[in-house]
Amino acid sequence: MEYVLSTKNLCKQYSKHLAVDNVSLHIKRGEIYGFIGRNGAGKTTFMKMVCGLAMPTGGEIELFDAKGSDVNMHRARVGNLIEAPGIFPNMNGINNIKCKCYALGIYKKGYAEHLLETVGLKDASRKKVKKYSLGMKQRLGIAMALVGGPDLLILDEPINGLDPQGIAEVRDMILKLRSERNMTIMISSHILEELYKIADTFGIINNGKLVQELSREELSAKCSDYIEIIVNDSARACTNIEKLGFSDYKVMEDGSIHIYKELDRLGEINRELVISGCIVNSIKVVQENLENYFLQLTGGVQGV
């Protein structure tokens, strides 16, 4: 089984609004899948459909090799934390966990305590949840998602509203779950740099459409620094660049040339181009980061 989850042209329509538009996404076993998108892009709706909380209006979901109505039989293997943690504020942490344990038929003694220990809430297990901090609630939400030992964990904005320490704790916990339990994790977040630190594969969604699905290596390549050269004659410039031994370069649609390696040879390239008669309008090292790349794909800063 290559993919734990794959969707084919998955759609969700709310009256006239198409929240998820033909999304075909693939998550491999044991990987952390980063799901990126601006507010209202369709991330949560997509995740809800995968978890069985929302009904798709089109397309299909393949979960653990099961298709169609058989998918429901495997949904017990999908733990989720969608939006805010679903917990009873008047119960304490341990009773919240027990509540879900009973629903799934888990009556093992000490199970709830063990889960709370996993997420670092052992000392607060008897405290009422309404007295928890935001970070503690998020961790309890993750513990709830872990009840039953799911093979696929879906976390929607799990680090939303957390302080840097809380973010680091959740990040470490996710990495630990993957390494210790070989759990497949799909995680969405607005904090792109944090997602970049843990995810193996990225899916970028915009206006309900999956804009791009790429591996960490591919994203690293796209987000690495490069030399941008703007000249009057791109063809002649390329000849000279190749003469200098550069092969990893691209000529963009606007005529600019991007060189991705040996950025410290900028001066040498400039000299060679001038000697060859090219008029160099601009030559500089551009620092591309994940956020810029994301903005570029999703069409600007509005709504991010």
Add this chain to the structure above:
Amino acid sequence: MFNLIRMNLFRMIHTKGVIVVFILLMGFSVISGCISAYDSIEMAKEIKEQREAGEEEGVRELSKQKEEEIKQKAAMEEAAKKEAEDNKEDNAAYEAGYEFGEQVSGSVGIYVNTPVDSNGNLKDYVFVYCSELSGGFLLLFILIGAVLFFRGDEKDGFLKNIAGQTKYRHNIFFARLIAVGIYTFACMVCYMFVEYFAFKIGFIMDGSINFGIKYLPEAIKIFALQYLLHMAFISGLLLITEVSRSTAAGLTIGLLGVMGFGMLFARIIQKVFHTDFDLNKYYINTNISHVNMGAAHNTIISALGIGIVFFILYNVLNVLWFSRRDII
């Protein structure tokens, strides 16, 4: 399914609103029991004194005020008594010679008649209890707890944790419904025992009240039917709560329903369409008020039919809705 029922019962005993309503109901039963007991004692004393003072023909001529009360009561119960007399053989209350009270249908509000004999004595508790069931007081409390409980898991977002991981989503609905059923049953039974105990306390100073063991078969029949009607009424409210996704809507409509505001709608229909068709007869709460000790056979059958039809209808609609909708 068993797991989900257990989870719901666990959730129920940890839901503050449900517990508060239950405690209030038990408190109300104690107060109600004590007040009824003292009222009954006072009434019996008054009757005795009046009789001793040489007044003629007992209760009707005790005083002008008493006479008025009895006349009013007689008018309200006239129809029911006629029906009851037609069914003498099946009528435990008639045989017992009690002035059983049927609740007032056709007016807005909640009324409970305390069944007393011609001497003003309140002897068998089952008559009092069944009269209170038909009064709608218990329903009022139970529906608040049921609606608060039913939507509690969705309101707090807990439903998101289990809705996906449960193979058949309708099982979640049925487990909730069964939990509500257990809650309703527990409220009705606990109310009975607590109030009976309260009556005992109330009568400590002067006599005692019998439970009415010999009327138990009749009382169980009434209890079962009232339970069905209560569950049908609550199922309707749960449907409203579920579709509107609003606890407030369910509670408001429930309270108005118990108080008989549906009757106004029935009257509007009669006036607008110039018809004799009485929609009021088909309301669950109207039937709740008609089902009492000594109720006519036809009344029982009609209430049973309405209870079954509405219970099934509301829950089928609710399960269809719940199984297909998105969990927010």
